[in-house]
C-alpha cells in the first residue's frame with residue numbers, strides 16, 4: 001500500500017471505527033503479535049529482515065505491535081542454517097535442516113506457541129493478544145502457504161509453519177493474517193476492524209452484556225458500505 005493509499009485508508013478506517021464505536025485511545029490500542037522480521041528486525045536465518053511497509057509503518061497507527069521471532073526465541077542463533085518442513089513416512093512433519101545442521105524444532109516451536117497462548121497457566125503472557133500478523137511461507141510463521149517438502153527437497157504441498165499452526169489450534173477465533181493478505185487498503189481495514197471486534201468480545205466475555213453488545217454491533221456492522229467487509233465482521237462476531 002502506497003503512502004497515498006495509506007492516507008486514504010486511514011481516514012476511511014477512522015470513520016468506520018467510529019461507526020462501530022470501536023475507536024481506541026492511544027494508550028489502549030489492541031495488542032497484535034507480529035513476526036519480528038516484518039518490522040525490520042535482522043532475525044532471519046540469513047541475518048536479514050523482511051521489512052513490510054504496511055505492517056511496520058501504517059498499522060501501528062491503530063494497533064500496538066508486539067514483535068516475536070519464534071526461531072530466535074527457542075534459542076537458534078542469527079544467522080543460522082535455514083530449516084524446511086519435511087513430510088515424514090508416518091504422515092507427520094518435521095521442521096529441520098535437510099542437511100542435518102539443525103535438528104527437528106517442531107516441539108520447541110509448539111511449546112513456545114503454547115506459552116504465548118497461556119496454555120501454561122503460569123505464563124505471564126496469557127491471552128494478552130488480539131491478533132497476529134505472520135510472515136508468509138516461513139517454516140515457523142507461515143499461515144497455510146509454507147512449502148511442504150519430501151526428503152529429496154521436492155515440494156509436495158503447502159502447510160502451516162510450526163509456530164503459526166499451533167497458534168491457530170490454540171487460538172482459533174483470533175484474527176490472523178500473513179503480510180500478503182494486507183496488499184489492499186480494504187484488507188488492512190478489514191483486519192484492523194476484525195481485531196477491534198475480537199478485542200471487545202474478549203473484554204466482554206460470555207455474559208448478558210455481551211449479548212446486548214453483539215446485537216448492537218451487528219446493527220452497526222450492517223451500516224458499513226462494503227458487503228465483503230460486513231460479511232467478514234459478522235463472521236468474526238459469531239466466533
Ligand code: SF4
Pocket residue numbers: 035036037038043044045068069070071072135138140141
Ligand atoms: S519468519 Fe518468523 S521465525 Fe522467521 S525470521 Fe521472521 S519472525 Fe523469525
